[in-house]
Amino acid sequence: MYALVEIAGKQYKAEAGTQLKVDKLAGSAGDTVTFDSVLMVSDGTSVTVGAPFVKGAAVTGTIDGFGRDPKITVFKYKKRKRYKRTRGHRQHFAMITVKDVQAG
Numbered sequence: 001m002y003a004l005v006e007i008a009g010k011q012y013k014a015e016a017g018t019q020l021k022v023d024k025l026a027g028s029a030g031d032t033v034t035f036d037s038v039l040m041v042s043d044g045t046s047v048t049v050g051a052p053f054v055k056g057a058a059v060t061g062t063i064d065g066f067g068r069d070p071k072i073t074v075f076k077y078k079k080r081k082r083y084k085r086t087r088g089h090r091q092h093f094a095m096i097t098v099k100d101v102q103a104g
Contacts, residue, residue: 004040014098024092035059041103056104064095
């Protein structure tokens with residue numbers, strides 16, 4: 001059984017036992033989180049699609065830890081104008097292990 005769940009404005013495929021790398025969430029490592037914004041649930045034979053969410057469906061998991069992605073460089077340049085800017089960015093993320101997918 002798997003579900004498509006919306007977490008922090010992005011969609012993820014969640015199955016029991018899988019790890020998801022999502023944007024940073026409130027909480028600490030070891031906390032249990034529940035997401036009720038499930039867009040679709042499939043048990044292998046039937047598919048339930050929500051409008052927009054499936055009623056009664058939920059995805060439960062635990063926060064494993066937090067981290068930061070590798071640094072990316074943002075570079076702006078205008079030729080013949082003596083303009084250039086360099087910035088870096090590292091995105092924060094949370095690792096979540098999915099424990100259970102409940103159908104509605």
